[in-house]
């Protein structure tokens with residue numbers, strides 16, 4: 001049996017560094033299950049490590065991709081009931097490949113009522129959004145989001161409202177996101193409207209920021225001292241400056257929780273995520289065959305897209 005995978009063997013620009021390679025599959029270790037991957041999205045979280053931004057802990061050669069959905073084709077006896085079922089192979093290898101071997105207890109079964117395009121994107125952004133809202137409760141607060149048209153931003157906004165936020169305001173770069181945000185009950189503000197941004201920032205209790213750079217720096221200058229600013233991404237590619245000890249700034253990264261959670265905790269988290277996701281607005285999916293991965297990344301980089309590129313593995 002052969003496996004086709006997108007590897008990076010050194011750091012660099014993803015489009016120039018990633019390579020599609022086919023090689024014979026190794027034998028399956030007895031405690032692992034083998035999953036034939038169906039779909040895997042292209043997220044910022046997949047591309048940033050290829051650039052070397054996390055070089056202190058991510059060491060190539062590696063297969064790219066952090067999430068996706070697949071079908072179990074082989075499992076240890078005690079997990080044989082999952083053969084033929086769809087799962088999210090957590091804690092396995094990179095997901096941009098035809099087959100992933102993962103620890104059986106970390107394979108999260110996908111309910112029949114969740115379609116594969118949604119299941120493929122049920123991990124990184126939903127889990128990050130849910131964990132941040134558990135750490136920084138939005139109830140009774142005015143919430144401000146940056147990169148609000150992103151998948152993570154959309155979920156943060158909708159779920160903050162369900163959890164009792166007084167208001168959610170979302171700053172977006174492309175006007176394409178305004179109507180979607182409004183449909184979710186999120187007040188949309190253009191990145192160019194500095195007056196409105198300043199006004200909303202000065203009335204915010206909680207900020208979830210994925211852009212960093214100038215926008216984050218200017219929001220921090222306007223925020224009340226009592227508010228909390230959570231940085232969870234640097235889409236601008238630039239850090240922000242914190243000029244005063246207050247408001248409080250916190251950093252969030254999902255990787256800080258991955259190793260401390262046991263399999264029961266993951267299964268219980270997903271039992272909540274499936275129904276929440278199924279009733280939330282999320283971006284559309286746009287499918288690309290695995291061999292068209294460069295086109296998928298090119299689409300990923302388009303400003304104003306309202307779809308998430310998904311690699312089709314078979």
Ligand SMILES: NC(=O)c1ccc[n+]([C@@H]2O[C@H](COP(=O)([O-])OP(=O)(O)OC[C@H]3O[C@@H](n4cnc5c(N)ncnc54)[C@H](OP(=O)(O)O)[C@@H]3O)[C@@H](O)[C@H]2O)c1
Nearest residue numbers: 044128150151152173174210232233235236253254303304
């Ligand atoms: N810390 C964690 O554990 C964690 C977990 C999950 C996600 N994240 C972060 O969350 C962010 C969003 O990820 P995602 O997968 O949800 O993204 P996504 O759905 O692929 O959307 C990304 C959107 O970000 C906007 N954007 C890109 N560069 C921008 C900039 N310089 N200024 C303003 N907006 C910009 C673009 O909006 P336009 O269309 O308006 O240009 C783009 O559509 C990323 O930074 C990712 O690393 C972090």
